[in-house]
Amino acid sequence: MSAPVAKPPAALPEELAAPERTGRRGSALVHRLFVVRELGILAALVLLVLVTVVANPRFLSGQNVRDLLLSAAILTVLAAGQTMVIVTRNVDLSVGSVLGLSAYATGTLLVVAPGTPVVVAVLAGTAVGAVCGLLNGLVVAAAGVPSLVVTLGTLYAFRGLDSLWASSADRLQINAADLPSGFKALGGARLLGVPVLFLVAVAVVLLVGWYLRTFRSGRELYGIGSAPEAARLSGIPVGRRVLTAFVVNGALAGLAGVLYAARFQTLDTTAGTGQELFVVAAAVVGGVAIFGGSGSVYGAALGALLLTTIGTALPQLGLDPFWRDAAVGALILAAIALDRALQLRLAARLRGRNARRDR
Amino acid sequence: MDHASSSAPGRVVLALEDVGKSFGAVAALRGAQLELRAGETHALVGENGAGKSTLVKILAGVHGPDTGRVLLDGQPVALADPAAARAAGIAVIYQEPTLFPDLSVAENIFMGRQPLLPGRRIDRRTLARRCRELFDRLGVALDPDRPARGLSIADQQMVEIAKALSFDARVLVMDEPTAALSGVEVERLFAVARSLRDSGAAVLFISHRFDEVFDLCDRITVMRDGQWVSTDPARDLTVDRVVRRMVGREVSSLFPKIDVEPGEVVLEVRGLTRRGVFADVSFDVRAGEIVALAGLVGAGRSEIVRAVFGVDPYDAGSVRVSGEELRKGDPAAAMAAGIALVPEDRRQQGLVMELSVERNATLTRRWKLARGGLLSSRAERAQAAEWSKRLQVKAGRLSDPVSTLSGGNQQKVVLAKWLSTEPRVLIVDEPTRGIDVGTKSEVHRLLSELAAGGLAVVMVSSELPEVLGMADRVLVVSEGRLVDDIPRARADEDSVMLAATGQGGTSAGAAR
Ligand SMILES: Nc1ncnc2c1ncn2[C@@H]1O[C@H](COP(=O)(O)OP(=O)(O)OP(=O)(O)O)[C@@H](O)[C@H]1O
Ligand SMILES: [Mg+2]
Numbered sequence: 072m073s074a075p076v077a078k079p080p081a082a083l084p085e086e087l088a089a090p091e092r093t094g095r096r097g098s099a100l101v102h103r104l105f106v107v108r109e110l111g112i113l114a115a116l117v118l119l120v121l122v123t124v125v126a127n128p129r130f131l132s133g134q135n136v137r138d139l140l141l142s143a144a145i146l147t148v149l150a151a152g153q154t155m156v157i158v159t160r161n162v163d164l165s166v167g168s169v170l171g172l173s174a175y176a177t178g179t180l181l182v183v184a185p186g187t188p189v190v191v192a193v194l195a196g197t198a199v200g201a202v203c204g205l206l207n208g209l210v211v212a213a214a215g216v217p218s219l220v221v222t223l224g225t226l227y228a229f230r231g232l233d234s235l236w237a238s239s240a241d242r243l244q245i246n247a248a249d250l251p252s253g254f255k256a257l258g259g260a261r262l263l264g265v266p267v268l269f270l271v272a273v274a275v276v277l278l279v280g281w282y283l284r285t286f287r288s289g290r291e292l293y294g295i296g297s298a299p300e301a302a303r304l305s306g307i308p309v310g311r312r313v314l315t316a317f318v319v320n321g322a323l324a325g326l327a328g329v330l331y332a333a334r335f336q337t338l339d340t341t342a343g344t345g346q347e348l349f350v351v352a353a354a355v356v357g358g359v360a361i362f363g364g365s366g367s368v369y370g371a372a373l374g375a376l377l378l379t380t381i382g383t384a385l386p387q388l389g390l391d392p393f394w395r396d397a398a399v400g401a402l403i404l405a406a407i408a409l410d411r412a413l414q415l416r417l418a419a420r421l422r423g424r425n426a427r428r429d430r
Numbered sequence: 431m432d433h434a435s436s437s438a439p440g441r442v443v444l445a446l447e448d449v450g451k452s453f454g455a456v457a458a459l460r461g462a463q464l465e466l467r468a469g470e471t472h473a474l475v476g477e478n479g480a481g482k483s484t485l486v487k488i489l490a491g492v493h494g495p496d497t498g499r500v501l502l503d504g505q506p507v508a509l510a511d512p513a514a515a516r517a518a519g520i521a522v523i524y525q526e527p528t529l530f531p532d533l534s535v536a537e538n539i540f541m542g543r544q545p546l547l548p549g550r551r552i553d554r555r556t557l558a559r560r561c562r563e564l565f566d567r568l569g570v571a572l573d574p575d576r577p578a579r580g581l582s583i584a585d586q587q588m589v590e591i592a593k594a595l596s597f598d599a600r601v602l603v604m605d606e607p608t609a610a611l612s613g614v615e616v617e618r619l620f621a622v623a624r625s626l627r628d629s630g631a632a633v634l635f636i637s638h639r640f641d642e643v644f645d646l647c648d649r650i651t652v653m654r655d656g657q658w659v660s661t662d663p664a665r666d667l668t669v670d671r672v673v674r675r676m677v678g679r680e681v682s683s684l685f686p687k688i689d690v691e692p693g694e695v696v697l698e699v700r701g702l703t704r705r706g707v708f709a710d711v712s713f714d715v716r717a718g719e720i721v722a723l724a725g726l727v728g729a730g731r732s733e734i735v736r737a738v739f740g741v742d743p744y745d746a747g748s749v750r751v752s753g754e755e756l757r758k759g760d761p762a763a764a765m766a767a768g769i770a771l772v773p774e775d776r777r778q779q780g781l782v783m784e785l786s787v788e789r790n791a792t793l794t795r796r797w798k799l800a801r802g803g804l805l806s807s808r809a810e811r812a813q814a815a816e817w818s819k820r821l822q823v824k825a826g827r828l829s830d831p832v833s834t835l836s837g838g839n840q841q842k843v844v845l846a847k848w849l850s851t852e853p854r855v856l857i858v859d860e861p862t863r864g865i866d867v868g869t870k871s872e873v874h875r876l877l878s879e880l881a882a883g884g885l886a887v888v889m890v891s892s893e894l895p896e897v898l899g900m901a902d903r904v905l906v907v908s909e910g911r912l913v914d915d916i917p918r919a920r921a922d923e924d925s926v927m928l929a930a931t932g933q934g935g936t937s938a939g940a941a942r
Contacts (some may be wrong), residue, residue, distance in 0.1 A: 294533060297531055300528065302530070304528045305542060360532075364530070364532035364533075418579065
């Protein structure tokens with residue numbers, strides 16, 4: 072159980088006379104804990120970068136950082152969508168396959184109709200993802216099947232569809248040479264030195280974060296994850312909200328597929344394989360509670376950035392790639408331990424606040 | 431939604447006609463009826479499992495009736511879901527608090543109805559202000575921005591009440607809102623309920639405390655076994671008549687307290703202190719003694735007993751059982767030393783809602799029932815059956831999940847679970863919360879008998895008659911301190927209330 076360190080007996084009368092003053096501190100406390108959570112990831116990130124730079128000063132060279140941001144961009148977009156789903160106490164394991172399908176669909180569109188404007192290609196890929204998300208969401212919300220099971224099924228189904236399409240169209244791989252140059256330019260495009268793909272990811276995170284915090288339906292997503300029964304009793308349209316979360320997540324996975332196509336420009340049917348667990352890991356490391364109800368998209372984005380950085384930093388430190396997986400595992404465990412510790416602390420503090428003067 | 435002013439007093443706003451509702455083989459309602467008029471406070475009473483909460487859930491749009499009709503302003507309506515009931519102007523406080531633990535108190539109250547800025551953005555400033563206004567009206571000192579997680583049961587209930595009030599509804603339904611509240615809070619709630627009534631709303635009030643029912647309500651509807659029994663003006667009724675209609679037989683609501691000569695000191699609490707919560711709490715409890723902790727909600731009574739049992743930490747002091755000091759913050763050690771705690775919040779701390787009645791009832795003593803490490807389900811079932819019978823648990827089958835039981839019956843299962851551990855010190859926090867008259871006196875008889883058999887009992891209770899009827903000594907807690915120690919002979923309503931509100935306290939200080 073929680074057994075904080077014994078504090079010396081206090082001078083009591085003043086302490087006890089003050090319960091109503093503790094009121095405002097309650098929210099400050101909660102807020103501080105969340106900030107601590109996000110600062111923790113940031114600190115880990117800074118530490119990692121520092122260590123790597125000491126070992127290899129070229130780690131912070133322009134090209135290296137740009138590569139890092141490009142890789143992080145895709146994971147971040149996925150993590151933003153996944154956060155919306157996880158806060159409702161669901162999970163979407165099919166995002167890797169959706170990414171693959173959307174990347175392949177976008178590529179095919181551009182091969183078949185090379186004149187397609189880039190914007191249209193982006194919208195098309197996003198739409199493919201949205202349709203996949205709609206399918207997931209319909210089964211979860213309408214049929215009431217646990218999302219873990221549903222999306223585990225569609226993980227294979229969407230991937231299978233992708234392979235089937237590729238083999239029946241006799242186009243197992245799409246190469247850079249097949250893609251129009253306008254689209255390829257997107258992968259390398261920069262604005263003020265920052266890769267455009269990364270800016271897209273930042274925009275997505277800010278938008279989702281703003282939505283979750285500012286709109287009734289965004290708050291309702293948290294409510295659904297926090298207490299599903301209470302959500303039903305308070306008249307929240309649970310099914311519709313969960314469906315929306317899945318559709319948005321699917322659309323973002325579709326967008327991530329387009330980003331993937333633009334960045335790698337060589338597409339086959341394995342694109343995005345295994346990403347789903349990496350995304351969930353990013354969200355968990357970022358403080359999104361896997362049982363729903365709490366966590367922010369900013370934390371998840373930081374988690375994605377951290378995981379990507381580990382992936383690129385470890386080889387630079389001269390470590391075997393095997394260590395990447397071990398490090399990710401350790402991080403997840405550390406994140407869970409940290410969340411638990413913070414929660415116990417918060418609970419202990421808040422419980423004390425029940426005792427209050429009532430007049 | 432300003433429905434309240436639109437209905438003329440005395441007009442029937444909401445009615446149930448011949449409503450039936452079954453859950454599988456259990457017929458929760460058969461031919462229930464109810465008629466709520468504008469400008470009246472209406473009580474609904476009945477034993478545990480009589481179907482009161484089921485009826486409430488039909489009014490709330492949670493359950494659809496199998497048979498019968500719901501009439502709003504004389505017109506049949508289908509309340510398809512909770513949103514529809516809200517739109518019809520019906521606000522409901524459910525028996526079990528239904529809060530979002532991760533969200534702030536203010537968001538809990540206004541979920542789905544947050545005040546908006548242009549562009550449909552949530553206006554957080556107004557949200558906090560409106561929440562504070564509601565709390566002022568109810569006299570609650572809660573911070574709107576704190577999360578609902580960790581609120582005491584009483585505070586959860588106050589948040590639920592604030593939520594229901596915020597609707598400005600024409601029908602306010604309250605399912606045992608006072609079960610966790612003490613006199614002062616109840617008075618405040620009633621003042622608000624009366625002012626709603628006077629502005630033309632219909633108020634439906636459910637409680638097992640008859641003094642409250644007669645204090646607040648204009649008319650009383652009695653239910654038994656899912657059926658309507660009677661509806662009469664309160665002034666034509668007496669408590670005895672209501673009870674007889676509820677139970678169908680005579681029940682003595684007197685507490686059969688057995689006088690016991692106290693034995694050795696079993697529980698010794700010295701200088702227990704938790705900063706900001708309670709301070710320098712010292713008391714002894716002897717074998718055979720029933721000691722009540724009385725005081726206002728939020729005085730720190732539950733926090734004290736939780737610290738004694740070890741589920742909460744404390745900063746200073748000691749707890750001894752039969753002279754042995756307990757390790758602090760270690761409930762397992764406390765249980766091994768023979769302490770049992772029946773917690774206040776049965777849903778979160780007392781029961782595993784998905785497990786069956788028998789599993790829950792024997793959860794704490796599974797090792798004693800095990801043979802060679804294997805659980806004997808026959809022994810388990812026999813034990814569960816015995817305690818369920820002694821406490822008159824009304825359940826379809828003992829293998830049904832606890833979540834399908836009525837609120838009062840869930841409370842009985844929690845009691846059964848701890849009583850069956852045969853403890854030396856029994857700490858009960860609100861032992862009869864939500865329990866009906868018949869069983870209440872049964873629980874009191876049981877506690878009294880157990881004490882006579884040498885058990886030391888510490889009882890936290892907000893119900894003054896219970897405290898006065900049961901306790902050998904009343905320890906009054908006010909703002910985290912023991913302010914008085916009143917022996918049975920001197921304990922009465924005035925002495926306890928004066929001490930609790932900080933105006934009395936003749937023998938203030940530690941009680942040894
Ligand atoms: N979801 C459910 N599934 C199965 N049985 C149920 C369900 N809800 C209620 N019941 C049963 O219906 C009956 C009536 O329960 P209800 O909760 O309405 O009683 P109540 O009058 O509110 O009692 P209390 O005073 O204890 O709160 C009980 O026998 C209960 O076990
Ligand atoms: Mg009930």
